[in-house]
Amino acid sequence: MFITIRNLTKSFKKGPNLITPLQNLSLEAPRGEFLALMGPSGSGKTTLLNLIAGIDSPTSGDLMIDDHDVARLSRAQLTKWRSRHVGYIFQLYHLVPILSAFENVELPLLLMPLSRSERRARADAALDLVGLSDRAQHRPPELSGGQEQRVAIARAIVHDPELLVADEPTGDLDGESARSILALLTSLSQDHGKTIVMVTHDPKAAAVANRVLHLEKGQLVNPPATPASAVS
Amino acid sequence: MKLLILALKNITRHRLRSLLTMAGVAAGMFLFTAVETTQHSLAKVTQASADDTTLIVYRENRFCPATSRLPEHYLPTIRRIEGVREVIPIQIAVNNCGASLDVITFRGVPAEDLRKYNPDLVVIAGSYENWIKRSDAALVGETFAQRRGLKIGDKFEAVGINVHVAGIIKSKESQDNNVAYVHLPFLQQASNIGLGTVTQFNVKVASSDLLDPIAKAIDETFRSDSQPTVTRPEKAFFAETAKQMIELIDFTRWLGLGAVAAVLGLVANAVLLIVRARVKETAILQTLGFSRLQIASLVSFEGILLGLLGGAIGVISAYLFFHWQSFTLGNEGLTLAITPSPTILLKGLLVALLLGLLASLYPAWRTSRQPVVQSLSQ
Numbered sequence: 158m159f160i161t162i163r164n165l166t167k168s169f170k171k172g173p174n175l176i177t178p179l180q181n182l183s184l185e186a187p188r189g190e191f192l193a194l195m196g197p198s199g200s201g202k203t204t205l206l207n208l209i210a211g212i213d214s215p216t217s218g219d220l221m222i223d224d225h226d227v228a229r230l231s232r233a234q235l236t237k238w239r240s241r242h243v244g245y246i247f248q249l250y251h252l253v254p255i256l257s258a259f260e261n262v263e264l265p266l267l268l269m270p271l272s273r274s275e276r277r278a279r280a281d282a283a284l285d286l287v288g289l290s291d292r293a294q295h296r297p298p299e300l301s302g303g304q305e306q307r308v309a310i311a312r313a314i315v316h317d318p319e320l321l322v323a324d325e326p327t328g329d330l331d332g333e334s335a336r337s338i339l340a341l342l343t344s345l346s347q348d349h350g351k352t353i354v355m356v357t358h359d360p361k362a363a364a365v366a367n368r369v370l371h372l373e374k375g376q377l378v379n380p381p382a383t384p385a386s387a388v389s
Numbered sequence: 390m391k392l393l394i395l396a397l398k399n400i401t402r403h404r405l406r407s408l409l410t411m412a413g414v415a416a417g418m419f420l421f422t423a424v425e426t427t428q429h430s431l432a433k434v435t436q437a438s439a440d441d442t443t444l445i446v447y448r449e450n451r452f453c454p455a456t457s458r459l460p461e462h463y464l465p466t467i468r469r470i471e472g473v474r475e476v477i478p479i480q481i482a483v484n485n486c487g488a489s490l491d492v493i494t495f496r497g498v499p500a501e502d503l504r505k506y507n508p509d510l511v512v513i514a515g516s517y518e519n520w521i522k523r524s525d526a527a528l529v530g531e532t533f534a535q536r537r538g539l540k541i542g543d544k545f546e547a548v549g550i551n552v553h554v555a556g557i558i559k560s561k562e563s564q565d566n567n568v569a570y571v572h573l574p575f576l577q578q579a580s581n582i583g584l585g586t587v588t589q590f591n592v593k594v595a596s597s598d599l600l601d602p603i604a605k606a607i608d609e610t611f612r613s614d615s616q617p618t619v620t621r622p623e624k625a626f627f628a629e630t631a632k633q634m635i636e637l638i639d640f641t642r643w644l645g646l647g648a649v650a651a652v653l654g655l656v657a658n659a660v661l662l663i664v665r666a667r668v669k670e671t672a673i674l675q676t677l678g679f680s681r682l683q684i685a686s687l688v689s690f691e692g693i694l695l696g697l698l699g700g701a702i703g704v705i706s707a708y709l710f711f712h713w714q715s716f717t718l719g720n721e722g723l724t725l726a727i728t729p730s731p732t733i734l735l736k737g738l739l740v741a742l743l744l745g746l747l748a749s750l751y752p753a754w755r756t757s758r759q760p761v762v763q764s765l766s767q
Contacts (some may be wrong), residue, residue, distance in 0.1 A: 212676050212761045233680065240678020247765075251673045255402045265677045267391045312677075 158221075159188035159319070159352050160209065165218035165228075167204050167375075178204040180375040181218070186368075188223075188319070191346040191353045193366035201375040202356045203324055209354055210243050210322040211235045223319055240268045244313030244351075246323035250305040252297040252312070258284065258304075259293040262311045269316060283311035287341060303334030310341060314351070321345065323355040327362050339365045392683060396690035399663070407695065410659040414699025414741065415706065417652035422707035422737045424645035427718075430727050431638050434563065435628040441597050442474075443623040444604055446590040448616060452630055453721050454481035454588045459616050461585045466610060467592060472603050475593040477506040480573055482580045484548045485719065492719020493547040494568040495527075497576025497587075503528075506593070510565060515541040515556030524575050526555035530566040532715045532726050550579045567717050567724035592620070627723055634720035649744065652696070656748035660692045664756045671756055672764035681757040688756050692749025693742055700741020708734050 162184045168177040178201040186192050194202045207213040208220060211227050214235070220228040223242070230238060239245075244265075252261045262283050266276040284290050287307040297305055306326060313321055323342065327335035343365050345351045355366060363369045371378050400407045446467065448457040467476050480497035500521050504510065513531065520526045529539055534557045539545060543554045552571055560566055577584050594603050604620035611618045621629065628635065664671065671684060679687075711729040718725040 207762055210676070212765075236675070236678055236680050239676065243678075245676050247673070251669070253670060253673075255398050264674070267395075268678050268683070 158185045159190070159223055160184070160186040160354075161219070161221040162209075163219040165205075165208065165220055166216050167201075167208060167213070168216045178375050179208070179215075182372075182376060184370065184377065186352060186354070188352055189346060189350045190368060191343065191366045192355070193363035193369040194354065194356045194372060195358070195360075195363055195369055196372035196378075200372040202372050204375075205372065206322050206324055206354060206356050209320070210245055211239045212245075240265065241316065242318050242320055244310075244316070244318040244321045246306070246309055246313045246321065246326045248325040248328040250297070250302075250309040250329075252305055252308055254297050257294045257296055258289060258300065258308045258311075261297070261308055262315050264312060265316045279315055280311075283315040284308070286314070287311045301334070302330050303337060306330060306334070306338050307341065310338070310345075314345065314349075319350075319352060321351050321353045323353065325357055325359075326355065327357070327359060335359075335362065392687050393690050393694075396687055396694055399667075399687075400691050400694055403663075406659070406662070410655060410695050411699035411702065413655045414652050414696060414744075415703035417648040417655070418700040418703030418737055418741050419707045419710075420648040420703075421645050421652075421740065422704045422733060423711070424641045424648070425733045425736065426707065426711055426729055427638050427641060427727050428645075429730050429733050430563075430725055431635065434725060435624050435635070441600065441622055441624060442594050444592040444594060444600060444607070444620050445623055445626040446592060446607055446618050446620045447588075447626065447630075449608075449619045453486040454483055455486060457588045458582070458586050459589065459618065461587050463590065463611065463618075467590055467607055470603060470606050470610070472595050472599040473592055474595050475506050477502050477591050478573065478587040479589050479591055480576045480580070480582060480586070481588040482548050482550060482576055483719070483721075486721055492567075492717065492724055493533075494719065494724060495548065495550060495552075495576055495580075496568050496570050497573040498570055500572050503570060506591070507560070507562075507565070509560055509562070511559045512556045513559045515554065517556060520555040520570075523553060523555060524572055525551065525553050526571070527552040528556045528558045528570040529554050530568050531557055531559045532563075532566040532717060533569060535715045536717065548580070550576070563726040563728065564724060567719075567726050591623075631720040631723045631725070634718055634723075634725065638718075638725075649740065652700070652741070652744050653748050656692055656696050656699075656745055657752065659695055660688060660749045660752040663691060664688055664752045668759060668764050669767055671759060672761045672767075675761045676765070685753040685757040688753035689746060689749045692752070693745035696741045696743075696745020696748065697738070700744070701738060704734055704737030704741065707737070 162182060165179055165182045166177065167179040168175055182205065194205060196202050208215055215228050218228065225238060227238065259280055262280040263276055266279055281290065284293055287310050289304060289307050289311065292300060292304060300308065326342065327338050330338060339362055342353055342355065346353050357363050448459055451457040461478050464476055464478050467473060477498055482495040484493045504517065520528050537545065539554050541554055541557065544551060552569065558565065574584060577586065594600060600622045607620045608618050674684060708729045711727055716727040718727065
């Protein structure tokens with residue numbers, strides 16, 4: 158299995174209260190699977206996504222991703238692991254406004270021992286893959302929402318990570334842009350073998366995934382379902 | 390290098406804010422450089438070195454040229470003391486004995502002895518011969534001429550003395566660049582001191598280790614005379630005679646420190662504002678895999694760039710200002726030329742860089758430790 162999660166619990170103190178957004182959650186996902194996480198607000202979707210992405214650490218339980226014991230990595234090790242193995246796609250794109258599309262895509266490559274020409278080649282290829290080669294020198298304010306999300310996806314894949322995590326990637330887009338982003342994510346999973354974990358509130362978005370998981374109060378509430386049954 | 394370029398782009402994000410910060414830094418560093426230049430110029434004329442071989446013979450218990458009067462006939466007696474290489478009697482006339490920014494100093498010397506006593510004097514305009522020939526002629530120091538806008542053939546009047554500019558001189562001794570040399574008898578008569586009386590004797594000795602014994606010998610020789618002397622090495626003489634000016638310059642040290650503190654606060658405040666406005670963006674970089682050290686370095690580079698760019702403007706402006714303005718401080722007939730120095734220029738740039746780094750350390754540390762998940766949800 159590419160992702161193996163066993164009895165994963167995340168809790169933290171908020172004032173006098175102990176909050177437990179995830180409790181004893183277990184799941185597995187094979188390499189190349191496109192997984193959708195659904196559930197009401199506060200159900201623990203984003204917490205699970207952050208744990209899988211390695212930007213947060215669990216309180217207890219096991220989290221193995223491609224043989225990396227992510228739950229046991231130190232903060233510094235997690236940072237390094239993220240820079241090589243994870244691409245993160247945000248709902249609001251979160252591009253750096255003063256950098257061009259090309260420079261935004263190039264950002265993760267600055268952390269790698271690559272020459273300038275190698276970085277250029279990789280960033281160009283990523284922008285080409287998302288269909289934005291002609292917008293490389295445009296800055297985020299000069300792009301539409303859909304284009305910005307494509308740049309964000311190019312930034313997420315430019316260092317060729319095995320795992321892509323997406324937090325409501327179509328949540329801020331109109332219908333047509335959302336469809337095109339979902340088609341792009343499907344292609345990354347099917348044609349490029351990326352394992353994708355996507356949080357969404359949108360049943361139509363979830364429908365493109367191979368599998369939909371439903372969370373409530375920090376736990377999976379139904380057995381893994383096919384997209385059609387989850388949406389219905 | 391990649392982070393440095395990113396930092397440079399970041400500080401251009403809020404151009405007006407960055408420009409205002411740099412303008413503040415430039416003002417602070419201008420003041421710092423001005424103070425350092427003054428201190429450096431003073432150190433040059435008051436700190437003794439192994440090359441010093443000049444003594445000043447002054448009237449005992451006198452500090453102003455207007456009151457130091459010595460008989461010119463001391464000259465052959467001083468010349469006969471063993472170890473003395475050269476002696477020149479000097480009559481000094483100044484417009485102001487107190488500390489002042491605009492001191493005019495005439496030095497009356499025997500025309501035939503000036504070149505022999507001071508072979509390093511270079512006449513850069515006019516001629517030495519013309520000065521010898523004409524009794525009211527003056528050899529004007531380069532800085533003096535520049536400050537007063539004097540050229541060859543000009544006549545000028547100061548301290549009630551009218552002179553004709555016969556030459557403009559340049560010397561490695563800053564004192565020479567700030568005075569006008571005239572004929573001794575002319576100055577004695579024009580300043581109503583009378584022939585046969587001088588302000589001081591400048592004595593050159595064979596080596597610096599002879600300074601103290603010869604000074605003692607001179608003072609001992611005239612101890613019982615009606616005009617006893619006090620003889621000190623030239624730099625010690627400057628340090629003791631121009632005390633008023635030195636105290637004033639010492640005080641400016643506090644202004645320099647104040648300027649440094651202001652720059653530190655300004656850059657720290659600017660960097661804190663920058664990082665506070667970019668909490669989420671920093672979290673994005675952390676999500677992409679930027680380490681704590683890289684985040685801290687990015688913030689520090691922004692502080693360093695603000696400090697260094699603003700500092701460079703201030704330090705270079707101060708350097709050019711003193712280069713073109715030729716400021717001179719005077720006290721008790723002694724003049725201090727405030728001359729810019731490449732050492733101070735480099736020191737100013739280094740201080741600006743260090744201040745930028747120091748000011749950004751806390752914001753950088755704080756930013757690098759912000760929790761990613763909470764920052765993303767802000």
